[in-house]
Amino acid sequence: MKSSSTHKVKAMEQRIRELERMIGQKQIKIDFLEKMIDIAGEDLKVDIRKNFNTPPSDGSGNTQEK
Incomplete structure (x- = not known):
């Protein structure tokens, strides 16, 4: 019984x-991707991080041609 318990503890530790x-x-990986986002944002001169407080765009905004 004690051997079984010891085996379980070692398995859990592993x-x-x-x-x-x-x-x-x-x-x-998270740190790497965040750094890549920062670098891309600096290169593009845009904040490309998602702002979770703003509603998503529907992509169908009205445009006026002149």
Whole structure:
């Protein structure tokens, strides 16, 4: 019984290490993508980050031709 319990604890510790590694990799990816957004925004001279407080555009605004 004790051996089974020890085995379960070690398996859980291993799973925790795997999940921590995965979180670390995801954080690196997030940091990279955020930096790419910043660089692209600087190059394009536009704030390309989504502003979540504004409603999305419907894309069918009226344009007047002259």
